[in-house]
Amino acid sequence: MTSQPPAVEMRGITRRFGAIQPLRGVTLTLGRGEVLGLLGDNGAGKSTLTKILSGALAPSGGEILIDGQPRHFTSPRDAQDAGVHMVYQDLSLCGTIDVAGNLFMGREPTRRVLGIPLLDTETMHSRAAEMLQGLGVVIRDTHARVESLSGGQRQAIAIARAAAFSPRVLILDEPTAALAVMEVEAVLSLITKLRDQGVTIILITHRLQDLFHVCDRIAVIRNGVVAAERHIGETSIGELVDLIVGERFHARSAH
């Protein structure tokens, strides 16, 4: 581990939106294949930080290194080319497009007809069915429009899409928030499996008990900086709650 550069290194990341500045200098390092749980109260800046890492937002300051290489992401495509993929909290799916179309959005297979590259919908649907089945996701018809699906099914599609890119770094922003119990289990198993393949993962979740199943380490963001980092074996749900809400509420949340 010491000879290899870290998979992800964020140094002094800042971001302001007009008057408010959710990120005031976040420094965070992830080893290769590490699963990091990212915690923080609502509005702490978790989504902002991870969107910066995935190229969806530009930082106001600071630098990002992937595998030791300094990177300047100006678009999600840049980050994807560096192997960084993200499942966004608001999912990024297109409701009026069918399941297969969403899974392949941005990289649709084509087939030349008279020299014109046309969508190969047959391949899309059969591959989509395989991808979903591989994840244990029950969606009977890949022709169904995404707007007709349940929240859990949509979440599963978003995760399946990111996983299919064979990411080196995968960011999951509250992936289990809308899921049924079975689906949560499937997502957690998927995260473990991706970790075993060497994928570096950042998991944002409010389900603290899940962190203990899949994470190696926890980082807590408060007041725009990383307020605390803990190895998973050295902490407890109670301590994490304290770290998230801060000292002021220590007494109230401790019992």
Add this chain to the structure above:
Amino acid sequence: MPVPHTDSASGNSMPATSSPTPQKTPARTQTSPLHAIALLFERQPGLASVLCLLLVCVLTFSLCAPSFLSVTNLLTILRQNAAAFISATAMTLVITTGGIDLSIGAVAAFSGITMAVLATFWHLPPAFALAGALLAGTVAGTANGLLITRVGMAPFIVTLATMSVFRGLSLLIAQGYSLPLPENAPLLEWPGRGWIGPVPVPALIMLACVAAGSITLHRTRFGRYITGIGSNQEGVRRTGVNVRRISLTVYALSGLAAALSGILMTGRLGSASSNIGVGFELDVIAAVVLGGTSLTGGYGTVIGSALGILTLACLKNGLILAHVSPFLTQIFTGLITIGAIWINMSLKGRDLFGIRKNGDDN
């Protein structure tokens, strides 16, 4: 292009938490005509409702006016509305992205004037004058697209303003006169009033445009992103698609289509006028909406728009043949648009034929 490989990243050894039912794959075998019609109503309520209205129009007028269904009359309808079909095709793409282009009538006039000026005053060969007109329209559309995608202005505002600019430019160049096309250049009029055997050239151009537009929107990656942008632009951007370039291209295409429309209208009249295409954009938008395309974006069909133009054209033509006051045409046009959208809305989300219950869908 990276293609997802389902074997390793999202492979088959997932704990079988929940995969008892086999995936239902594309196979759809039920194909009785009744079922097909039911599916059309279920899946494409917009298409279904405009198709119903068109059938009602055709039936009514073929009873009231025997000449309505004659080949001559039908070809006349296609000839006279070729420009509208072409622009409606492009407008479908624009509206499906969630945008709008109000400048097409003005751009059509501007392109026609450009063609006449290039041929008459610059003495360019007709082919160059035609190319110049198409270029003028494309540049106009690109200007719209740049203001919308780079500056971030609302499409409605941008194209409302450029509508005024291009209409004004046309008036300025032509000084209010209409510019006759040169006698020795029949090629300039050919797209608008030529014939190949028994078939009018504008009808052929129009069919080619509608077919190309339909394939583009429904069968290409570009078309898929058009729909995606209208549905969730940020989501499509995050998958790495250059959404600005897609939108820019769509507005450029709309300008190109407007230019082609202008060439057809100018050719049909035999002279370029700065007053052609006044209100053209509204007729086209009405037809697109009539055809079931969602004004909020994310859903649209080129065939629906073509049926929308056809319906409004039949209405206009049929009312004249039936000797109904031409003043009534506009009233009917408006009422029928409202009617179609009403039918569309009440079809949407209804399980009229028990298809969902039968488990064929979802």
